[in-house]
Amino acid sequence: MSPHRALPTDSRPLNAPADDARGGDLVRQVVVLVGSLVAIAAAFVGSGATGGEDQTEVDDGALAADATLVAPGQPAFAIWSVIYTGLLAYAVWQALPSRRADARQRRVGWLVLASMLLNALWLAVVQLELLVLSVPVIVALLVVLALVHVRLVASRPRGTVEAVVLDGTLGLYLGWVSVATVANTAAVLTAGGFTELGLGGETWAVVVLAVAALVGVGLAVHSRGRLAIGAALAWGLAWIAVARSTDEPRSTVTAAAAGVAAAVVVVATVALRARREAARRR
Numbered sequence: 001m002s003p004h005r006a007l008p009t010d011s012r013p014l015n016a017p018a019d020d021a022r023g024g025d026l027v028r029q030v031v032v033l034v035g036s037l038v039a040i041a042a043a044f045v046g047s048g049a050t051g052g053e054d055q056t057e058v059d060d061g062a063l064a065a066d067a068t069l070v071a072p073g074q075p076a077f078a079i080w081s082v083i084y085t086g087l088l089a090y091a092v093w094q095a096l097p098s099r100r101a102d103a104r105q106r107r108v109g110w111l112v113l114a115s116m117l118l119n120a121l122w123l124a125v126v127q128l129e130l131l132v133l134s135v136p137v138i139v140a141l142l143v144v145l146a147l148v149h150v151r152l153v154a155s156r157p158r159g160t161v162e163a164v165v166l167d168g169t170l171g172l173y174l175g176w177v178s179v180a181t182v183a184n185t186a187a188v189l190t191a192g193g194f195t196e197l198g199l200g201g202e203t204w205a206v207v208v209l210a211v212a213a214l215v216g217v218g219l220a221v222h223s224r225g226r227l228a229i230g231a232a233l234a235w236g237l238a239w240i241a242v243a244r245s246t247d248e249p250r251s252t253v254t255a256a257a258a259g260v261a262a263a264v265v266v267v268a269t270v271a272l273r274a275r276r277e278a279a280r281r282r
Contacts, residue, residue, distance in 0.1 A: 022101070028109045029095040036091035039116035040084055046123035055126050062131055062191040063184070066247050069205040069254045070186045072179065073247065076239030079176050079232060086169030087116060093165050104158075104166075107151045112170065115144045131188050138177065138184050145174040153223050168228045175232025178215055179240075182208055205254040209261045212237060216265035225273030230265050237262035 046055045055063055065074045090112070094105050118141040125133045148170050157163040186208065199207075216233040223229060241258035244251045 025100045025106070028105070028113075029100060032109050032113045033091045033095045035113045035116045036088050039120050040088060042120035042123045043080065043084055046127060055123065058126055058129050058131075063126065063187050065243055066249065068183070068186040068190050069201055069244060069249060069251055070208055070240055070258075071183050071243060072236050072239035073243035076236055079172065079235060083169065083173050083176065086165060086172065087112075090165045090169050093161065104152075104155055104162075108148050108166075108170075111144055111148045111151070115141055115148065115173065118144060131191060135185055135188050138181050142174075142177050142181050145170065145177055149174050149219070149223065149229070153226075167226065171223075171226050171228025172232045174219070175216075175229040176236055178219075178233055179212065179236030182212055183236075183240075201249075202251055202253045205251065206257045209237065209240070209254070209257045213261035213264045216261070217268040220265070220269040220272050224276045225269050225271070227269060227273060230269030234262040234265045234269075237265065 061067055063071075065071050065076075093099065094102075094109060099105050118137060122134055122137045122141065125131075125137055152167055152170060157167050212233070216230060216237075219229050219233070220226075237258050241255045241262065244255035244258065
């Protein structure tokens with residue numbers, strides 16, 4: 001027997017292509033593609049395009065841009081168009097025969113599907129005006145996206161297309177849902193009459209925004225400066241600053257805190273990205 005043993009199959013790098021397709025791989029590809037269509041259809045319904053209420057109008061505007069101090073301005077939600085486009089592009093790309101046995105897709109494909117279905121469930125819950133249930137649903141969505149993030153950071157994308165349609169899209173998704181979770185929770189608490197919780201509205205807003213900034217810095221550190229995550233977080237925080245400066249309820253303190261939080265996330269992300277690029281060139 002040769003003294004040189006073959007390496008075990010699980011020693012292959014996480015982003016290396018697998019050399020054998022399994023029966024479940026094709027199922028995963030098809031179901032993820034169908035799931036993306038379900039998510040987009042749910043988004044059309046949630047936007048009121050089919051004749052129902054827009055999600056910002058349900059329950060007397062509990063989720064509107066002027067409902068709480070930490071609600072982003074309405075233009076911020078345009079990021080969903082980018083995210084949905086990216087999810088559809090990812091779903092089509094991962095369905096290609098060349099992606100079928102890809103180790104990276106095996107690690108995240110089902111989780112991406114779960115995120116799309118949870119997003120559709122959130123829209124359904126909101127349309128039914130079950131706002132209390134919207135909080136655990138969006139928290140579950142955030143947890144799933146965090147798991148996707150951990151698995152993606154463990155390996156590098158192979159090529160620009162994968163970096164954009166998978167890492168880029170899921171990065172934007174995670175960053176925006178981080179902000180949306182804060183806004184959603186605040187809206188539900190406000191609708192339930194828990195408006196100040198003993199500290200005052202502006203104080204709570206500053207605390208929440210500080211936590212959001214810390215989350216952004218933490219994600220920047222863990223991902224070593226992946227731009228999509230920081231961009232989406234900063235986008236949402238910046239629109240909170242704009243909304244509190246130009247719309248009701250106005251709050252200079254909250255606007256300033258949101259602006260600082262957005263800047264902190266941007267600086268941390270860019271600095272860590274630059275550090276990573278410098279390390280690669282050494």
